[in-house]
Amino acid sequence: MVKTIIDDLRSGHARYRKERLPDYQPLFKKLADRGQNPKALVIACSDSRVDPALMFDQEPGDLFIVRNVANVVPPYEPKPGYHGTSAALEFAVKGLEVSDIIVMGHAQCGGINALMSMADGEAPIGEFIGPWMSIAEPAVQLAQQDTDTSTNRSVRTEQAVVRLSLQNLKTFPWVTERIANGSLALHGFYFDISNGFVQWLNPEEDKFEDFA
Numbered sequence: 001m002v003k004t005i006i007d008d009l010r011s012g013h014a015r016y017r018k019e020r021l022p023d024y025q026p027l028f029k030k031l032a033d034r035g036q037n038p039k040a041l042v043i044a045c046s047d048s049r050v051d052p053a054l055m056f057d058q059e060p061g062d063l064f065i066v067r068n069v070a071n072v073v074p075p076y077e078p079k080p081g082y083h084g085t086s087a088a089l090e091f092a093v094k095g096l097e098v099s100d101i102i103v104m105g106h107a108q109c110g111g112i113n114a115l116m117s118m119a120d121g122e123a124p125i126g127e128f129i130g131p132w133m134s135i136a137e138p139a140v141q142l143a144q145q146d147t148d149t150s151t152n153r154s155v156r157t158e159q160a161v162v163r164l165s166l167q168n169l170k171t172f173p174w175v176t177e178r179i180a181n182g183s184l185a186l187h188g189f190y191f192d193i194s195n196g197f198v199q200w201l202n203p204e205e206d207k208f209e210d211f212a
């Protein structure tokens with residue numbers, strides 16, 4: 001019989017219950033009794049290689065994570081629609097009162113690749129990917145202004161989308177309010193899949209640097 005992903009998940013879950021869950025049970029009990037109280041919201045890409053909890057060595061309950069195509073934060077648009085990312089942002093900021101928001105870009109991003117193709121005049125990809133990625137169009141111009149010659153166009157665009165998402169976060173009035181009163185801070189990060197390292201956007205230099 002052919003082994004399916006569901007078979008893999010079942011055996012993985014059995015391993016987890018036997019080997020790892022005993023260590024986590026007290027934590028889950030505490031989180032269930034007291035509710036969650038994450039300190040940070042992370043906005044990362046859905047890419048299967050990007051795992052914020054793993055790269056920061058954090059436990060369940062530590063990070064409130066939103067993953068979407070290309071870690072894009074749309075601008076504040078209080079009109080009817082299905083604003084999944086904005087809804088998660090609202091809950092993290094107003095409900096959970098996180099102290100920090102992290103936008104995590106990454107290398108080899110398929111969504112950014114689609115964005116660059118569209119910028120080169122190719123037809124939008126898919127029914128939903130093209131319109132979603134069009135939110136990030138200003139990042140293409142931002143990347144062109146990036147003078148860092150040590151990186152290629154893909155990296156510059158991926159990093160520009162992090163900058164754009166940080167800018168868009170500041171269009172939400174309840175985000176800027178909290179930044180102004182010192183209860184909320186924004187941070188940009190970039191994950192290099194080839195070596196597993198994280199870079200952070202140094203706000204003083206406005207440059208991505210090794211985070212270790």
Ligand SMILES: [Zn+2]
Nearest residue numbers: 045047109110
């Ligand atoms: Zn991606």
